[in-house]
Amino acid sequence: MRIELVKRPQRSALFSMLSPFIAFALTIIAGAIMFALLGVNPLSAFEIYFVEPISQVWQLHELAIKAAPLILIAVGLSVCYRANIWNIGAEGQFIFGAIFGSIIPVLFPQFEGPLVIPLMLLLGMVGGAFYASIPALLKTRFSTNEILTSLMLVYVAQLFLDWLVRGPWRDPQGHGFPQTIQFGDSAVLPELMPDAGRANWGFVFALVAAVLVWLMMSRMLKGFEVRVLGSSPRAGRFAGFGFNRMVFFTFLLSGALAGLAGISEVSGAIGQLQPVISPGYGFTAIIVAFLGRLNPLGIVAAGLVLALTYLGGEAVQSALGISDKVARVFQGMLLFFVLGCDTLIHYRIRLIGLALTKPNGAANLETAPKLEEAR
Amino acid sequence: MGGTVSANHDRANLLEVRGLTKIFGTLTACDHIDLNIAKGEIHALLGENGAGKSTLVKMLFGSLEPNSGEIFWDGKAVKITSPGVAKKLGIGMVFQHFSLFEALTAAENIALSLNDGSPISTIAAKARALSFSYGLPLDPDSLVGDLSVGERQRIEIIRCLLQTPQLIILDEPTSVLTPQEADKLFETLERLRAEGKSILYISHRLEEVKRICDRATVLRHGKVVGHCNPRQETAASLARMMVGSEVKAVVRAPAEGIETAPALLEIRGLTRKPATPFAIPLKNINLAVRAGEVIGIAGVAGNGQGEFFESVSGEVLQQDAGSVRIRGKDAGGLSITGRRLMGAAFVPEERLGHGAAPRMKLSENLLLSRHATDGKAFVGSGGMVKNGAVYSAAQRIITAMDVRKSAPDPEAAALSGGNLQKFIVGRELDRKPGVMVVNQPTWGVDAGAAAHIRQALIELARSGSAVLVISQDLDELFELSDAIAVMHNGELSTPLPIAEATFEKIGLLMGGAEPGHAEHSLEVA
Numbered sequence: 006m007r008i009e010l011v012k013r014p015q016r017s018a019l020f021s022m023l024s025p026f027i028a029f030a031l032t033i034i035a036g037a038i039m040f041a042l043l044g045v046n047p048l049s050a051f052e053i054y055f056v057e058p059i060s061q062v063w064q065l066h067e068l069a070i071k072a073a074p075l076i077l078i079a080v081g082l083s084v085c086y087r088a089n090i091w092n093i094g095a096e097g098q099f100i101f102g103a104i105f106g107s108i109i110p111v112l113f114p115q116f117e118g119p120l121v122i123p124l125m126l127l128l129g130m131v132g133g134a135f136y137a138s139i140p141a142l143l144k145t146r147f148s149t150n151e152i153l154t155s156l157m158l159v160y161v162a163q164l165f166l167d168w169l170v171r172g173p174w175r176d177p178q179g180h181g182f183p184q185t186i187q188f189g190d191s192a193v194l195p196e197l198m199p200d201a202g203r204a205n206w207g208f209v210f211a212l213v214a215a216v217l218v219w220l221m222m223s224r225m226l227k228g229f230e231v232r233v234l235g236s237s238p239r240a241g242r243f244a245g246f247g248f249n250r251m252v253f254f255t256f257l258l259s260g261a262l263a264g265l266a267g268i269s270e271v272s273g274a275i276g277q278l279q280p281v282i283s284p285g286y287g288f289t290a291i292i293v294a295f296l297g298r299l300n301p302l303g304i305v306a307a308g309l310v311l312a313l314t315y316l317g318g319e320a321v322q323s324a325l326g327i328s329d330k331v332a333r334v335f336q337g338m339l340l341f342f343v344l345g346c347d348t349l350i351h352y353r354i355r356l357i358g359l360a361l362t363k364p365n366g367a368a369n370l371e372t373a374p375k376l377e378e379a380r
Numbered sequence: 381m382g383g384t385v386s387a388n389h390d391r392a393n394l395l396e397v398r399g400l401t402k403i404f405g406t407l408t409a410c411d412h413i414d415l416n417i418a419k420g421e422i423h424a425l426l427g428e429n430g431a432g433k434s435t436l437v438k439m440l441f442g443s444l445e446p447n448s449g450e451i452f453w454d455g456k457a458v459k460i461t462s463p464g465v466a467k468k469l470g471i472g473m474v475f476q477h478f479s480l481f482e483a484l485t486a487a488e489n490i491a492l493s494l495n496d497g498s499p500i501s502t503i504a505a506k507a508r509a510l511s512f513s514y515g516l517p518l519d520p521d522s523l524v525g526d527l528s529v530g531e532r533q534r535i536e537i538i539r540c541l542l543q544t545p546q547l548i549i550l551d552e553p554t555s556v557l558t559p560q561e562a563d564k565l566f567e568t569l570e571r572l573r574a575e576g577k578s579i580l581y582i583s584h585r586l587e588e589v590k591r592i593c594d595r596a597t598v599l600r601h602g603k604v605v606g607h608c609n610p611r612q613e614t615a616a617s618l619a620r621m622m623v624g625s626e627v628k629a630v631v632r633a634p635a636e637g638i639e640t641a642p643a644l645l646e647i648r649g650l651t652r653k654p655a656t657p658f659a660i661p662l663k664n665i666n667l668a669v670r671a672g673e674v675i676g677i678a679g680v681a682g683n684g685q686g687e688f689f690e691s692v693s694g695e696v697l698q699q700d701a702g703s704v705r706i707r708g709k710d711a712g713g714l715s716i717t718g719r720r721l722m723g724a725a726f727v728p729e730e731r732l733g734h735g736a737a738p739r740m741k742l743s744e745n746l747l748l749s750r751h752a753t754d755g756k757a758f759v760g761s762g763g764m765v766k767n768g769a770v771y772s773a774a775q776r777i778i779t780a781m782d783v784r785k786s787a788p789d790p791e792a793a794a795l796s797g798g799n800l801q802k803f804i805v806g807r808e809l810d811r812k813p814g815v816m817v818v819n820q821p822t823w824g825v826d827a828g829a830a831a832h833i834r835q836a837l838i839e840l841a842r843s844g845s846a847v848l849v850i851s852q853d854l855d856e857l858f859e860l861s862d863a864i865a866v867m868h869n870g871e872l873s874t875p876l877p878i879a880e881a882t883f884e885k886i887g888l889l890m891g892g893a894e895p896g897h898a899e900h901s902l903e904v905a
Contacts, residue, residue, distance in 0.1 A: 015794075224764050224765060224767075225762070225763045226751055226759050226764075226765055227763055229751070229765060232740070233737050233740070233748060236737055236738075236740070237734075237739075239733055240733055240735070240736060241737075242695055242716075243693075243695060243728060243734055244716075244749060244751065245716045245720070247715075
């Protein structure tokens, strides 16, 4: 018995849709095995992990708080990835957005009024875009690999923030704790429904960004440009679309959205700068982007699912005493299975019994590109 | 050289096909096909685009499974379930669209398909020996990305020969070759035939089928319409069998008053350094194309035509803005979009991946080259694409060019080469451009479609546009052009008026015979 992958004549629309669900099912199965090995009843663990965290209204607000940055960042990243440009450094852009946006409440706390929040959000986007422009510049000028540079800049940003809150920006009345002063009232992102829960405007920004980017990608010339350059760069050049311009566009856009997520998180959920302001949103958003099929509307759904893995991780830690690292494990498994299931979009699986004489698998693999070319 | 070997009806059949049928949905692509290929014969498979040639060949090579029918190899019934099985039997195939990795060398590409673990150096040596003995000059260590189409084809042929096949299937092999290269290929094929190998030769070029093929099988609409000895037929009678009616000959109305017409496209002292170590530098190219005329550029593959097209189209900019002038204005510093806005239109050599994005719909591919020139019609306020307008314009082009397709707005990759080419040329003609530059307008396109495209180009010129055609197909250039210039080693000869041009004169120029080219040896590379 042997499994063989046979190239489909064209991509399967059915599996393009089903793949995330199959991946989710496989993640649940693998998760059940993991819980069983940890000595916990998988069913009750799943209830604590996936159901209890969203059984009350205030918990849904917590879900929205976690989902907002994931969706904002992933929507930006989806544009990069559709253009075949690989921004892996959203975590750093998130942090720089938070730092830039915090300039007003930290350095000018006496500046108050309705203008503060819009300015902070704007500065946050500028900060994220600025930080994303570095790998873009390096790529267009020196042909450096943007995966590497954008990833390495994440660590620079993390350490820079750490230095800021321990050094120049530390709260003088903070008893030496590494944090800035608490933001003033006019620098805090308002909550949507203060009576029901803590969710703030960040979630609205995420939804608006998702709809706008969806419009751009599906209806606008700019989105067409992104798709052409991503799928056939030479045809894109023939169309007159500049690749370098596209590198900057996608990095600046995704950087700005990550920066917006960063300042929204700091101004809304945290209320001050700390050494660590993100539980890895910038990286988890990569999973969100792919789980959402690089489609902004799919990303909204995927963002909610991944947000739930964070909440579930906290829940199993408090209820069952299992490390909240379990959230990371779930996220990792999800990405693993999504990428694996995506194979089904382009290939179908053929089971081959040993009784039949067939050519060796290598011969078939090697002809796979040929089939595509010859079509 | 043709006609010396008689048809081999008396010999045993290497391959017998009985009632082979392939159905796609409601379309019967191959309908009870019968075909015999004898040992040591060159067998032609003729037919228009969509006649079922590719489907038949894919079934023989194991890429497609037939719905019914039998295949006998050496008298034994076989099932060819995959290309691996076909190779094991001894069937080799050279595709029209090559499957080569550009970033790898020729030898590495060959090693990938052999997959037997022998070291690259051994393979390179074998390939070199084979290329030498069959007269197919090739440097196994050169990068595929730097090679011309003709050279890439040699890699495919050598790769196929290294597997010592008994039957070699060649799909449109001469569509990228010049007379000299084609002659070389025919010598190779005749040598293979003398060794007792069989060849299934797919072509639209009836003259060469008459010249080298022993027998022919003609397909039309998925059915065999006849077996014949091509040497006893005329090109016209073969074409009639293929198309089912007479092929309209291209009519070139006499061009009047060209001498006094303004030059719409001028190239002045165009020079370009090689972009890669294997690219051809362009050396001081001068050319003027006047309103109303078609100028052809002949040349052996890989003599700078690709570099020239990139420079003229604006995919690569010039430092001297005056080296390319469109409608009397400097355009050398403008991008391809800027040049399009001045009234120029371009059709590149590669259809999939350059002229069209393979995975995008035809309507999206229309937008690809016309988003700027038809900005008002196709793009609304705020950069929103007017999908309805683009779709109806695409349908207009599809109708005007008689593009045959399986869906209202299919992906570019789903069309046959000829039909996609009709769309890509039609996309530009639809704009009525003042300047049209076309590289290889009918690369691997069947007779009917090619005549349609050529006629359309002539009519564009006669309506007052300047048309520049780069082609390796001399027949085509003689059919189309008012004057023919030759590109050799990055230099362009002065255009010869068509009345003075002969195959011999142009052929000599292609070998580098013009004064100033004398230092270059006569090379067919």
